[in-house]
Amino acid sequence: VCARIRNKSNNKEESCIKVINDTTIHLTPGDSKLTECQFSRVFDSNVSQKRLFDCVAQTMVDDLVRGKNGLLFTYGVTSSGKTYTMTGSLEEPGFLPRCLDMLFNSITAVQASKYVFVPDGMNGFHVQSEADALLEKQERDILPQLTPKTPNKIESAATFSFRNINVHYKEKNINPECRYSVFVSYVEIYNDYVYDLLGDVQLDPFNRPKPPQSKRLREDKNKNMFVYGVSQVEVASTEEAFAAFQQGQERRRIAHTQLNAESSRSHSILNIRLVQAPLDPLGEDLLQERSLICASQLSLVDLAGSERMARTGAGGERSREAGNINSSLMTLRRCLEQLRENQKNGSSDMVKYRNSKLTHLFKSYFEGHGKVKMVVCLNPNMAEYDENIHVVQFAEMAQQVEVARSEDFKVDTESIKRKAMEAKVKAEEERRKQHTAMKQLNKEASGGCLASPDYSLGQPFPNLEVMDYADNETVPGLISMLEHRIGRMNAIKKRVSRYGEIFRSNLSSCTQHEQSVQQQLKDCEADLANKTKELNKLDRQVKKLESKNQVLTRTTQVFEKEKKQLQDQLSDAEAMLKSSQSDSRRLEMKMKGAVANTKAHVEKECEKRVRTVQTEMQEKMWVKDERLRQLKNIIS
Numbered sequence: 001v002c003a004r005i006r007n008k009s010n011n012k013e014e015s016c017i018k019v020i021n022d023t024t025i026h027l028t029p030g031d032s033k034l035t036e037c038q039f040s041r042v043f044d045s046n047v048s049q050k051r052l053f054d055c056v057a058q059t060m061v062d063d064l065v066r067g068k069n070g071l072l073f074t075y076g077v078t079s080s081g082k083t084y085t086m087t088g089s090l091e092e093p094g095f096l097p098r099c100l101d102m103l104f105n106s107i108t109a110v111q112a113s114k115y116v117f118v119p120d121g122m123n124g125f126h127v128q129s130e131a132d133a134l135l136e137k138q139e140r141d142i143l144p145q146l147t148p149k150t151p152n153k154i155e156s157a158a159t160f161s162f163r164n165i166n167v168h169y170k171e172k173n174i175n176p177e178c179r180y181s182v183f184v185s186y187v188e189i190y191n192d193y194v195y196d197l198l199g200d201v202q203l204d205p206f207n208r209p210k211p212p213q214s215k216r217l218r219e220d221k222n223k224n225m226f227v228y229g230v231s232q233v234e235v236a237s238t239e240e241a242f243a244a245f246q247q248g249q250e251r252r253r254i255a256h257t258q259l260n261a262e263s264s265r266s267h268s269i270l271n272i273r274l275v276q277a278p279l280d281p282l283g284e285d286l287l288q289e290r291s292l293i294c295a296s297q298l299s300l301v302d303l304a305g306s307e308r309m310a311r312t313g314a315g316g317e318r319s320r321e322a323g324n325i326n327s328s329l330m331t332l333r334r335c336l337e338q339l340r341e342n343q344k345n346g347s348s349d350m351v352k353y354r355n356s357k358l359t360h361l362f363k364s365y366f367e368g369h370g371k372v373k374m375v376v377c378l379n380p381n382m383a384e385y386d387e388n389i390h391v392v393q394f395a396e397m398a399q400q401v402e403v404a405r406s407e408d409f410k411v412d413t414e415s416i417k418r419k420a421m422e423a424k425v426k427a428e429e430e431r432r433k434q435h436t437a438m439k440q441l442n443k444e445a446s447g448g449c450l451a452s453p454d455y456s457l458g459q460p461f462p463n464l465e466v467m468d469y470a471d472n473e474t475v476p477g478l479i480s481m482l483e484h485r486i487g488r489m490n491a492i493k494k495r496v497s498r499y500g501e502i503f504r505s506n507l508s509s510c511t512q513h514e515q516s517v518q519q520q521l522k523d524c525e526a527d528l529a530n531k532t533k534e535l536n537k538l539d540r541q542v543k544k545l546e547s548k549n550q551v552l553t554r555t556t557q558v559f560e561k562e563k564k565q566l567q568d569q570l571s572d573a574e575a576m577l578k579s580s581q582s583d584s585r586r587l588e589m590k591m592k593g594a595v596a597n598t599k600a601h602v603e604k605e606c607e608k609r610v611r612t613v614q615t616e617m618q619e620k621m622w623v624k625d626e627r628l629r630q631l632k633n634i635i636s
């Protein structure tokens with residue numbers, strides 16, 4: 001567990017963290033209170049991205065190449081520099097691009113052709129022949145053009161050229177007798193659901209992207225947890241891998257808009273998987289034996305901000321998010337605590353990994369199937385003191401957990417080499433044997449051994465006549481001549497039988513050779529038949545797609561026509577609407593004028609009537625007053 005302290009947001013403000021040495025920091029809220037924390041390594045705000053990579057992540061790439069798994073995660077509160085450390089920028093690349101760069105630099109000379117390794121859907125891989133891989137490549141190159149499925153094309157890999165990765169590390173443990181391929185998958189855990197960020201986007205009937213579907217976690221035959229059905233994209237360079245990552249980021253942004261989420265409230269996990277398999281004894285094709293294929297992975301995890309519920313000040317949906325993050329990080333904490341307890345007491349109490357997707361996914365790492373490293377990011381602002389205390393407490397506890405070391409993947413190159421040598425020697429011996437036999441036969445045939453004089457039994461019989469029984473010259477001469485003839489005959493017999501043997505052995509080796517050629521021919525014919533079948537299938541698919549394409553083109557034309565008609569209708573309707581609007585405006589003006597006139601007229605009329613009534617009333621009052629006065633006079 002390492003700590004990285006980021007720079008202060010305001011230089012004038014006092015810092016709550018003081019770096020004492022390479023492994024110790026002091027945390028203080030400003031007064032005399034002081035908490036000391038130990039880490040395996042402390043990096044202050046001046047540390048460069050490169051140095052951090054050298055010290056923390058480089059060995060994890062070494063392990064990846066040796067066939068070992070690794071988990072590297074950043075932990076800390078929001079804005080403490082987790083994403084900066086993990087991903088960085090094009091100018092200041094973080095762990096992720098640097099790991100990819102080192103990996104591709106290391107395997108560049110021994111990279112397998114694309115699509116030779118095929119994911120089997122259960123976290124494993126199998127190997128297919130170069131020819132099948134080529135066929136698949138052609139299919140993939142052609143089919144997407146015919147079926148434009150989703151609007152999620154991977155951004156051009158050339159877009160990403162990282163500055164400051166000029167280190168070009170190379171891992172020395174690359175086995176030249178193996179071939180390697182890299183796959184990436186990218187998932188996020190949000191509200192305890194796992195989403196695939198590199199899968200095809202499903203569209204709704206209105207051609208809008210559908211909200212993402214959650215994935216399940218499963219265990220493979222090696223007891224490693226994996227996201228079932230997750231997309232694994234094969235990448236051939238750092239740029240291609242980063243382009244896939246960027247596509248995932250974009251998908252994440254869209255999904256967050258759909259789910260009304262905030263990116264800092266989800267955990268994101270990029271898995272870099274390195275697959276390797278040895279070459280056959282002749283060093284030509286990859287061996288297809290499953291047991292010889294090794295797939296190792298490096299999981300780079302950017303955890304959600306670790307602040308506590310009260311700090312988030314959230315309500316409603318946000319409070320549920322905060323709760324889920326807290327619960328997943330809390331489960332992580334509990335699991336690590338239980339592991340520590342088990343290790344301390346030698347007990348084997350159950351660790352409840354299943355309580356959250358995060359811990360469930362990384363269960364295998366904590367059980368010793370790989371190396372785990374954590375970079376704790378700390379923000380030195382005084383306001384973060386309380387949160388920092390919780391973060392370092394977690395880190396200190398995590399440091400006490402020991403994860404068992406996993407074993408290197410070793411290809412038995414010695415036995416493969418031995419086999420190769422044996423096969424070579426045998427083939428060479430066979431060739432030499434045949435060659436000598438042929439040479440011998442030719443030599444003997446052309447060197448006159450088989451020519452007629454060699455088959456002769458010697459001088460022809462002289463004309464002999466024995467006249468005297470005491471002839472001591474003729475009979476012994478005849479006897480020696482006959483003995484010589486018998487010797488010649490035996491030698492010829494011996495030679496003929498040797499020729500017969502050589503001929504028979506040549507015939508048998510020729511027959512064997514012919515049989516093996518016949519077998520090869522049969523294999524080739526079967527292969528050809530398969531290929532022809534596949535080709536026919538592809539041909540049919542192409543035809544089907546072409547006819548679909550035609551139908552779609554026609555439908556598009558019909559729709560285009562309808563669209564044009566509808567557009568015409570729309571513009572007519574708009575024109576009508578405009579004219580009726582201006583009519584109604586005119587009518588409104590007219591009505592307003594009429595209303596004003598009528599109002600003025602009515603007001604005038606009213607005033608007139610009021611005045612008349614007033615006059616009448618005044619006259620009546622005057623008459624009444626007059627009568628009252630007269631009445632008063634009469635009374636008085």
Ligand SMILES: Nc1ncnc2c1ncn2[C@@H]1O[C@H](COP(=O)(O)OP(=O)(O)OP(=O)(O)O)[C@@H](O)[C@H]1O
Pocket residue numbers: 005006007045076077078079080081082083084085263264304305377
């Ligand atoms: N060590 C650093 N040096 C320079 N800038 C940094 C450093 N750490 C973080 N920053 C900057 O601070 C800002 C916030 O950092 P970042 O996004 O990495 O935080 P975070 O912890 O990932 O936050 P969140 O939890 O919201 O994802 C970014 O603009 C980043 O560039």
